[in-house]
Amino acid sequence: MISPEEIKETLGKAIPVTLVETQDLTGGGDHWQLIVVSPAFEGKGLIEQHRLVNEALKEPLGDQRIHALSLKTFSPAQWDKLGA
Amino acid sequence: MAEDVKDRIDEKVKNNKVMVFMKGTPDFPQCGFSAHTVEILRSYGVQFASEDVLADPAIRDGIKRYSNWPTIPQVYIDGKFVGGCDIVHELHERGELEPLLKSASEK
Numbered sequence: 654m655i656s657p658e659e660i661k662e663t664l665g666k667a668i669p670v671t672l673v674e675t676q677d678l679t680g681g682g683d684h685w686q687l688i689v690v691s692p693a694f695e696g697k698g699l700i701e702q703h704r705l706v707n708e709a710l711k712e713p714l715g716d717q718r719i720h721a722l723s724l725k726t727f728s729p730a731q732w733d734k735l736g737a
Numbered sequence: 738m739a740e741d742v743k744d745r746i747d748e749k750v751k752n753n754k755v756m757v758f759m760k761g762t763p764d765f766p767q768c769g770f771s772a773h774t775v776e777i778l779r780s781y782g783v784q785f786a787s788e789d790v791l792a793d794p795a796i797r798d799g800i801k802r803y804s805n806w807p808t809i810p811q812v813y814i815d816g817k818f819v820g821g822c823d824i825v826h827e828l829h830e831r832g833e834l835e836p837l838l839k840s841a842s843e844k
């Protein structure tokens with residue numbers, strides 16, 4: 654189990670993030686869906702973008718504080734294009 | 738990863754234009770992410786091969802090292818790792834999956 658604040662803090666230490674939205678999918682605090690917007694994603698494909706997030710969250714993923722992680726990743730330009 | 742496991746994975750990835758490593762089978766998926774991935778692929782009516790990693794612990798572990806990707810399912814198109822459930826879903830929504838599948842089937 655992990656808190657949204659811990660997720661944001663852990664991510665922010667590893668990569669620059671302009672937005673992190675967390676959704677607890679089951680209410681149990683270990684199945685998370687994240688929307689992450691980061692300039693580090695610029696020019697990268699989805700696989701590389703997801704790899705950066707997985708790498709940043711390696712510890713909570715490894716010790717099962719995060720059991721399942723669903724990701725949506727965007728560069729700031731991609732995010733702006735969505736009009737969000 | 739043992740050399741023979743890598744060879745077995747290599748063979749499946751190279752010999753199938755669309756290859757899915759999943760939990761369960763396309764008709765009886767054992768995990769929601771695998772089920773959703775198969776559902777998307779089927780919506781395009783493409784042929785794909787699949788491997789049930791639950792039936793083979795060596796492949797289940799090996800495939801994660803093969804792609805350096807921590808989760809299953811994993812989809813390979815034209816010998817290349819495309820992604821898991823989230824990425825396949827995203828490509829599908831962006832309309833980028835169909836051209837990938839189409840170019841693979843034409844080769």
